[in-house]
Amino acid sequence: MHGMSAPNRGRWRRRVPAALLALSLLVAACGESGPYIPAGLVRTPYPEVGHLALPESTNGGADFNFRAQPGELLLLYFGYTGCPDICPTTLADLRAALRQIGDRAERVEVAFVTIDPDRDADSVMTAYIHAFFAEGHGLRTDDPDLLATVSAPLGVNYSVSANPDGYIEVVHSAWVYVIDEQGRLLLMWPFGTEPEDIAEDLKHLFKDLDADA
C-alpha cells in the first residue's frame, strides 16, 4: 500500500472516481467490447488552449505555448515549489507513469506553471522541474493578468494570500492537463490518479494519435 514509488493517496482516490467506477461497471455489464474509459476527465468539446502561452523560466523567458510538439503530448500542471505535498506527489506520479510507457515517454513533455511567482524565481523553477524531469519546462510570469488569462480556459483555480500573521496561504486546483499538438485539452487527471491509470490513459491517447497520423 505504501510502497516506495507509489504511495497511497487514500482519501482522494476514494472520492474522485466514484462516477467513473459506476460507468465502468455499466460498461462491464454490457460485455467485453465497451469503449475505453479513461481514468482522467474528458471535457467536450475539447477546450482549445493552444493560443495561450507563458514565459519559460527554463528557456530564458521565451514564450511557451500550451500545445504539444507534432506527434507528442504536453502535460501541464499548475502549482508552486513551496508546495511539499500535492505538487511533488503529482510530479512523481507522472514520472512513475512515464516509466511505464516505454519509448512513448520520449513523446511526452511536462510543463509546470507557478501560481506563486513572487516566491518562485526563475532559477528555483528550473531546479524544481529539472529535479523531476531533466527536460521539463518551468513556466512563470510576473503579470497576474496574464496568469489569470491562461488559467481560465483550463479551469485552474488559485489564490495566494497573506494572513495577518504573515503566513502565506496558497490554494490551488491540482489537475494535470493533457494537451495535443492542436492545442486541444484532451483529458485531465485529478490529484491522486494512480501512475498505472495515467500510463494506461497515455497509451490509449497515443494509440488514437498514431491511428490518426
Added chain:
Amino acid sequence: MPDATARLSGALAVLVLAAAACGGASGPLAVTDVWSRASAAGQETGVVYFEISGGASSDALLGVTVPRAIAAGAALHETVAADATGTTMAGHDMGDMGDGMTMQAVSRVPIGAGATVVFEPGGYHVMLLGLVEPLVAGASFEVTLTFESAGEIVVVAEVRE
C-alpha cells in the same frame, strides 16, 4: 489484604501480557514506514510521511521536530479541499472541476486505541519549513514525534525519490 492485592495485580499483569501477545492492536504505539521526499535546490519546504499504529489505549500526536541541520522548523499539517478564496470546504465533493487544495496546521492528531493513522500524500503530513540543504534520496534523518501519553518517539526518515 496486602496478599490479596498483590495476587490481584499479579493476575492483572498476566492478563495484560496475554492481551499484548494477542496482536498488534494491543501492542505499544508504533510509527513505521517513515519517509521523506527528495527536494530540489532552492526548495524551501519538505515533507515527512509515516504510519502510526495506536497502542492499547488512545493517544494523540501533538508535535514534531527535526534536527536544526535539516530544517528550521517542522509542523503537523493536513491537506484539505478548499475554494480558491482560501476558505476550506469540509466534506466537499471533489468531483467538481476547479476545486482547490490547501494545507492547514493541525495541533492534535487523535490516535485511537488499535487504530491506524496514515500520514500520506494528500492528507496528514509533517511539513518541513526552511530546509537547510536539499534532501537527497538515500539519505536519512531523525524525526521526533511527541505524543500525549507515549511521550517522545524518535524515528528515522528515509529520503526517497
